[in-house]
Amino acid sequence: MDKFRVRRAIAATAVALAAVLGAGGWAADTQHAVTGPPPGSAAWTADTTLGLRLPDPATATPAEVASFFEALTPAQRDALAVRHPLVVGNLDGAPVQLRYRANALALAEERDRELARATDPALTPQDHTAARTRAERYRTLLDGGRQILAFDPRGRGQVAEVYGDLATARRTAVVVPGSDIDLLSFDRAADPYGTPAGMAKSLHEATGRQTAVVAWAGYTTPVGVGPDAATENLARAGAGRLARLLDGLAVSTRPESPATLFCHSYGSVVCGLTRPGPAQASGVVVLGSPGMGIGSAADLDPRVPLWATARNGSDWIGNVPNVSLFGLGHGADPTAPEFGARPLPSTGSHGHTGYFAPGTASLAAYAAVALGR
Structure with missing residues (x-):
């Protein structure tokens, strides 16, 4: 990267952080x-x-x-x-x-x-x-x-819940959430489609209840907009836990049809760093992504298809620069054509947490992917 591009990336980062922080504030507390x-x-x-x-x-x-x-x-x-x-x-x-x-x-x-x-x-x-x-x-x-698949009271608490029957469902999906999700906010009533439980329930219904969906709040997520959200430390820790979950599902469900991952916001960084193989995942879908911590779809296993949801116009994540510089940022935009992901529509969705809302083109597309169509 030449000096001009470095200066431009730094400037873009500063401007974007100023815009985001002006709206939400910087969370100074780091999570362990x-x-x-x-x-x-x-x-x-x-x-x-x-x-x-x-x-x-x-x-x-x-x-x-x-x-x-x-x-x-x-x-x-x-x-x-x-x-x-x-x-x-x-x-x-x-x-x-x-x-x-x-x-x-x-x-x-x-x-x-x-x-x-x-x-x-x-x-x-x-x-x-x-x-x-x-x-x-x-x-x-x-x-x-x-159906609580995991429960850990340590720290802010972690939990995973299953919608549907893992033993009999033809297909399985896992929802991987982003920031501000823990034991208390896992299924909050406010902003339901921004929670793993709300996303999982919506997807389960959209597939005609044919897909068993795991709402997975099984890693320590960032709180607010701050150092944790801008770096990969928590995502790397979460990637190990996600890989183990997928290995467990592979031996507990149909091995010929491993789970499809739906990765929201910072959760897409977790999924990118997990780099699932074909025995762990049938595909990966990212939405509201700030980047995946990788340079392009080519960094993932080519046998695991990657889909990226078009960012709707009111999703604030569009203000976050797609850079990785001095340990800050999560890299290239998965929705950019050169990234190499398969595009999915988002018509009808609103905001950063509206992609799983009923009636949206994004939810319809997610149901088709989850059903293997």
């Missing part, structure tokens, strides 16, 4: 990514009650986990879920129905713990309020037989 095995893993690996060595959550592959559970009786599986709900509920490769049961147990335990904290005289009134909020959040996730 939740990584590593699930809570309770030490007790799990030390458990010898079955007379078997349990697979190490830190090193066992989802395929190895699946093989381990296949060799157990139903009673043995259930006993492990009861003793170690947070491990079994987050263990990619474990039977899906067993994970639902384990996460229900873990949510109930965490709800009771937060209710106790809400009346603990040693804590502050602010602690009591936060505990009540968390307890109510856990209660709502326990309501109505929800």
Whole structure:
């Protein structure tokens, strides 16, 4: 890059950041990514009650986990879920129905713990309020037989929910969200199509409920517009977690039809850095993308098709420069013809979070892609 282009990129970055920050403000607090095995893993690996060595959550592959559970009786599986709900509920490769049961147990335990904290005289009134909020959040996730595929209370909290039947659905999709998504905002009522739950429900319905959709808030997302959103640190941590989820789905669902990824905003950086192979994904769709952390579609596996949704005119992400400079920015625009992605329409969508809204051309296109058409 010559000096003129460098100066132009710096100027573009400064102008765009000024525009974005003037609208939303700079979030100064940085997030610390939740990584590593699930809570309770030490007790799990030390458990010898079955007379078997349990697979190490830190090193066992989802395929190895699946093989381990296949060799157990139903009673043995259930006993492990009861003793170690947070491990079994987050263990990619474990039977899906067993994970639902384990996460229900873990949510109930965490709800009771937060209710106790809400009346603990040693804590502050602010602690009591936060505990009540968390307890109510856990209660709502326990309501109505929800299919919680993952639940991790650490940090801001992570959760994944399934819409449809992973065991019988002909096709599977995974929604990967962007900034400001966590346990509390995963399925917020306001701006529903900007949440993984809202996107997943809308896609599930648009496919005639033929596709099972995973709403995945399984990584630490940036908060607001700030250093985390402008860099790849959280996306790199999330990419490892996403790859493991996909490997787990590959052994839990139809291996001949791996999941299609729908990656929104900063989530498209996570998907780009994951670089899924054909055993992990049938395709990748990006929307409202600031860039994918790659130079072009050629940086991805050519056997995994990439689609990019045309940016609607009211999507503020268009103000973000498509540069990668001094560790800031996420690179080339996936919607640019030279990037090499297959284009998808966005007619009828509005704003940064409107691409999954019913009646839009984008949702209709997403349904067709998810159904393998």
